[in-house]
Every structure is written in C-alpha cells, then in structure tokens.
Amino acid sequence: MDDQYFSRKTFTFLSKLEENNNRDWFNEHKQDYEDVVREPALNFIADISSDLPKISPHFNAIPKKMGGSLMRVYRDVRFGKDKRPYKTNIGIQFRHEIGKDVHAPGFYVHISPEECFVGVGIWHPDSPTLRKIRDRIIEQPDKWKTVVKNKTFKSNFERVGDTLTNAPRGYAKDHPLLEDLKLKDHIGISPMKKSVVYSGQFKKEVLKSFKQGSHYMQFLCQSLNLNY
Numbered sequence: 001m002d003d004q005y006f007s008r009k010t011f012t013f014l015s016k017l018e019e020n021n022n023r024d025w026f027n028e029h030k031q032d033y034e035d036v037v038r039e040p041a042l043n044f045i046a047d048i049s050s051d052l053p054k055i056s057p058h059f060n061a062i063p064k065k066m067g068g069s070l071m072r073v074y075r076d077v078r079f080g081k082d083k084r085p086y087k088t089n090i091g092i093q094f095r096h097e098i099g100k101d102v103h104a105p106g107f108y109v110h111i112s113p114e115e116c117f118v119g120v121g122i123w124h125p126d127s128p129t130l131r132k133i134r135d136r137i138i139e140q141p142d143k144w145k146t147v148v149k150n151k152t153f154k155s156n157f158e159r160v161g162d163t164l165t166n167a168p169r170g171y172a173k174d175h176p177l178l179e180d181l182k183l184k185d186h187i188g189i190s191p192m193k194k195s196v197v198y199s200g201q202f203k204k205e206v207l208k209s210f211k212q213g214s215h216y217m218q219f220l221c222q223s224l225n226l227n228y
Contacts, residue, residue: 001048001130004200005040006090006111013037014088021084033073038065039088044070048203052094052107055210056217058227059094069094071102072156078183082145084205088112096226103129107108107210110189118206119189120213123161134181136169136223139158141177147219148180153188156212163187186220188213 013036017026026033040155042063049061062068071091077083096105103126108119122129137144148159162184167173171181190209196202221228 002145003044003203004198005044005202006042006118006124007036008178008198009036010040010090010198014090014111015176017086017103018088021086021088023127023131037073038070039089040158041070042068044094045205048206049095051203052210055207055214056228058097058221059095074121079132087126096221098226105211105217105224105226107217109206111197113194116192116194117189118192118209118213119187120157120160120210121185123185125186130168130184132225133186133220133223134168136219137177137180138171138175141164144177144180144219147215150215152212153216155189156209157188157216158190159188160185161187188216 006113009032010024011184013029013032016029020026027134042065045061045064049063053057053062060069064070069092071087071093074089075082075085075087089110090112092109094100094107094147095100098104099106103122103124106120112117122133125133147153163179164182164184167175167178168181175181191211192205192209196205209225218228
C-alpha cells in the first residue's frame with residue numbers, strides 16, 4: 001500500500017517561508033505549517049518506527065512535536081549573524097539510542113525546495129569521538145575500504161562534510177588513508193527527487209537508502225563501541 005505524507009503544498013509552504021522569514025508571517029500561517037509540514041512529518045516518523053528496527057534496533061523514531069525525531073523549525077540565532085527565525089527545510093534525524101543531540105550517529109532525512117536527500121553518519125562529532133573513528137580506520141583499513149568503496153554505497157551516496165587542511169595531530173602525515181583521517185564529519189548523502197518525496201513511495205525509498213548506507217553506519221557505531 002502506498003504511503004503518501006508530504007505534498008506539493010509542503011514545498012510551496014517552505015518556499016513562501018523562505019520569502020517571508022519573520023514571526024508575523026509564520027504566526028499567520030501556522031496552521032499551514034501544522035497541516036503540510038509537522039503533521040505529515042510526525043505521521044511518517046510514526047510509520048517508519050516499525051520498519052527501522054529491521055535495519056538496526058538501536059535507532060529511535062520518535063513522533064513527538066518537541067524532543068523527538070523531527071527537528072525544530074526555530075533557528076538558534078544567538079551566536080550567528082543570520083537572524084532569520086525559522087528553518088526553511090524539514091530535518092528528521094533517527095538518532096542512535098545513546099545519542100543526546102544532533103552530533104550522535106543517525107539516519108537523516110532532509111526536505112527543502114532546493115534539495116532533498118537521505119543521510120547517514122555522524123555530524124560534527126567531538127574530538128574523543130572523532131579519534132575513535134580515526135583509530136579504527138587505522139586498525140582496520142581493509143574493513144574501512146570495503147565499506148566506503150562498496151559499489152552499492154558509492155553509487156548511491158556522496159561522502160561530504162568538513163575536513164582538515166593538514167593531518168590531524170598525532171597521525172602520520174604520509175598515511176595512505178590520510179584524506180579519510182582528515183575528515184571532521186563522516187556523512188554520506190543520497191539525493192532524492194522532490195517528486196519522490198510527495199509520492200506514495202517516499203517511505204519505501206527512504207528505507208532503501210538507509211539499507212544502502214547500513215554498513216557505513218555500522219562501521220561508525222562499532223568504532224564507538226555502540227550496538228548496531
């Protein structure tokens with residue numbers, strides 16, 4: 001049975017929010033946000049919660065308005081120059097059960113008028129976490145290369161994120177996997193067409209991408225001594 005969550009109206013709302021990123025406009029259109037963004041997102045999260053354990057039972061799908069898998073629409077404007085109050089994308093993170101914030105290993109879904117994609121990995125981990133991943137890459141280079149050079153993974157995911165200019169402190173400057181050791185993020189993203197997002201195949205395609213990135217996620221979790 002097809003499962004349709006989002007619609008063209010979802011993208012229309014996000015585009016209009018981009019053009020009118022202020023509290024007055026958002027408050028006037030808050031019911032639209034509920035109808036075409038938050039409610040379908042929470043329904044999607046609730047429905048996928050029974051499927052996600054088939055990939056890994058250690059990632060949570062929590063359909064709550066606050067504190068769950070759906071990221072807040074409100075931006076943190078305290079420290080940046082950009083004072084726009086609202087995010088103009090839908091962000092959904094299925095975080096590892098031990099994770100307390102967005103820096104934990106997680107499966108991710110990103111929806112915006114500019115781009116839609118599925119993500120796997122870990123974003124901006126702290127230094128001890130990053131060191132554990134780097135150390136395992138060094139200890140098990142063949143395993144790492146098998147994961148990241150896997151044909152299915154490479155054909156569906158692009159590895160992205162911040163990287164150091166030079167070798168990280170304490171690691172050999174001539175290591176054969178230096179480019180991987182320089183990474184500050186370990187993220188893979190798989191693009192998705194907007195037409196898929198508002199089709200009845202959305203959940204199916206998200207789960208397909210999660211499965212394709214599963215071995216990558218498994219390597220990262222095992223590097224951190226986390227269950228997968």
